[in-house]
Amino acid sequence: xxxxxxxxxxxxxxxxxxxxxxxxxxxxxxxxxxxxxxxxxxxxxxxxxxxxxxxxxxxxxxxxxxxxxxxxxxxxxxxxxxxxxxxxxxxxxxxxxxxxxxxxxxxxxxxxxxxxxxxxxxxxxxxxxxxxxxxxxxxxxxxxxxxxxxxxxxxxxxxxxxxxxxxxxxxxxxxxxxxxxxxxxxxxxxxxxxxxxxxxxxxxxxxxxxxxxxxxxxxxxxxxxxxxxxxxxxxxxxxxxxxxxxxxxxxxxxxxxxxxxxxxxxxxxxxxxxxxxxxxxxxxxxxxxxxxxxxxxxxxxxxxxxxxxxxxxxxxxxxxxxxxxxxxxxxxxxxxxxxxxxxxxxxxxxxxxx
Numbered sequence: 001x002x003x004x005x006x007x008x009x010x011x012x013x014x015x016x017x018x019x020x021x022x023x024x025x026x027x028x029x030x031x032x033x034x035x036x037x038x039x040x041x042x043x044x045x046x047x048x049x050x051x052x053x054x055x056x057x058x059x060x061x062x063x064x065x066x067x068x069x070x071x072x073x074x075x076x077x078x079x080x081x082x083x084x085x086x087x088x089x090x091x092x093x094x095x096x097x098x099x100x101x102x103x104x105x106x107x108x109x110x111x112x113x114x115x116x117x118x119x120x121x122x123x124x125x126x127x128x129x130x131x132x133x134x135x136x137x138x139x140x141x142x143x144x145x146x147x148x149x150x151x152x153x154x155x156x157x158x159x160x161x162x163x164x165x166x167x168x169x170x171x172x173x174x175x176x177x178x179x180x181x182x183x184x185x186x187x188x189x190x191x192x193x194x195x196x197x198x199x200x201x202x203x204x205x206x207x208x209x210x211x212x213x214x215x216x217x218x219x220x221x222x223x224x225x226x227x228x229x230x231x232x233x234x235x236x237x238x239x240x241x242x243x244x245x246x247x248x249x250x251x252x253x254x255x256x257x258x259x260x261x262x263x264x265x266x267x268x269x270x271x272x273x274x275x276x277x278x279x280x281x282x283x284x285x286x287x288x289x290x291x292x293x294x295x296x297x298x299x300x301x302x303x304x305x306x307x308x309x310x311x312x313x314x315x316x317x318x319x320x321x322x323x324x325x326x327x328x329x330x331x332x333x334x335x336x337x338x339x340x341x342x343x344x345x346x347x348x349x350x351x352x353x354x
Contacts, residue, residue, distance in 0.1 A: 004097050005035070009058070009102075015044075017120075019050070021166060023311070028316055033094075034050040035055070056085045057082070058082065058102065085108075109148075117147060117149050119153070121152070121245035122152075125141060126152065151163060151314070161327040164334060167250055167307065167311075170230075175235065179202070181241070182206045183242055185263050196219075203220065206223075239259070241260055248276070253304055253307060254304060258282035259296045278346065278350065303340035304340075306337065308333050313329070
């Protein structure tokens with residue numbers, strides 16, 4: 001089966017998730033071409049799993065000091081370039097088109113009257129219709145990367161035919177007392193100012209502004225690297241991050257306590273944060289709050305959640321022609337999930353069976 005897979009390049013969560021699915025699709029016998037959009041070509045890293053991928057400008061959100069900057073976001077859009085890329089992307093040789101919230105692949109499929117699978121955390125919102133979503137958020141979900149068959153991913157199904165998270169097989173290496181900090185949309189200086197109030201803790205900070213390894217008192221500063229980051233996460237005692245889906249999913253599987261700050265104005269992260277609080281999976285802060293960090297650091301570790309191998313099952317489903325009903329696939333996968341007792345109690349209190 002020939003597949004064109006479009007991946008959103010803003011942030012690293014989409015790429016991390018699709019890296020997992022890329023391995024599963026290859027194992028299932030699929031021949032996949034990958035395209036990425038949303039960041040400059042030179043800013044991609046650890047991309048070996050995607051072979052000879054292509055990049056496009058696409059569309060991305062501009063951020064400033066932990067918030068979406070709508071004015072700069074609009075200024076970034078190059079509509080004529082996007083339309084040109086959409087019209088020139090030839091999909092005639094492919095049996096299946098997949099988009100992980102990537103606009104060029106999704107709009108090209110629509111332009112050429114082809115079906116498009118949308119595999120992403122964002123797609124789950126098309127089912128759940130969060131009440132917090134205003135007109136702008138709903139318009140983005142409808143028009144940013146339109147698909148004919150959304151396949152949502154989330155930490156719990158909330159009664160909808162969505163899938164559990166898609167994560168690499170991970171194994172915790174024991175906790176060494178360090179705290180991993182990954183807040184790419186916050187100012188690095190603001191992060192340092194926050195962490196200096198906790199000299200008794202060791203922080204390992206990854207950030208796009210860091211270009212070389214260094215140590216500043218109790219803060220170890222790392223440039224972005226998938227290998228270094230995965231190693232640090234597997235050994236740490238907790239994670240402070242924005243509320244993107246992929247990293248939170250990895251932390252839940254590893255049993256790491258989580259303190260998360262959703263990116264202000266980013267509807268997906270705001271909804272993710274509400275879900276995490278509802279399910280008792282993480283502590284949420286709306287700003288870089290010293291008092292909340294103090295309380296969170298004193299919390300014990302949490303028990304891991306066991307999710308099944310979603311990537312392998314989804315890859316088999318795609319390559320076999322998507323014959324199994326999505327509802328059946330979803331139910332089969334959720335039956336394999338094991339939640340800690342406190343999460344299971346939260347789920348029951350919300351009126352759902354696990």
